[in-house]
Amino acid sequence: MAVYIKQECCRSGGDVQLNVLLDFLLDPSKDLDEHDRLKWCKALIAGGVTFEEFAKTGNILLYFILIYLLFYLLLIFVVIDILLVT
DSSP states (O other): OHHHHHHHHHSTTHHHHHHHHHHHHTOTTSOTTGGGHHHHHHHHHHTSSOHHHHHHTTTHHHHHHHHHHHHHHHHHHHHHHHHHHO
16 A cells, blocks of 8 residues: 555655545544554555565664654644644
């Protein structure tokens, strides 16, 4: 599935589908354990191989950078949600 998403994102307009998926995965009102959200994030980061294979390739630094960016996006969603509520 991650390979398909990666291919779709490379096409024109593919970022729209990725944004919808990330909105679902990073929804601050939902628990990370719900719908295996964390597993989905790892699969997207690994890009078509298992996360364990990805980590063995030495791309672990890239993983940490991407995790940092995902949590940063989550923080932005939370702040926006707070601002919209108040």
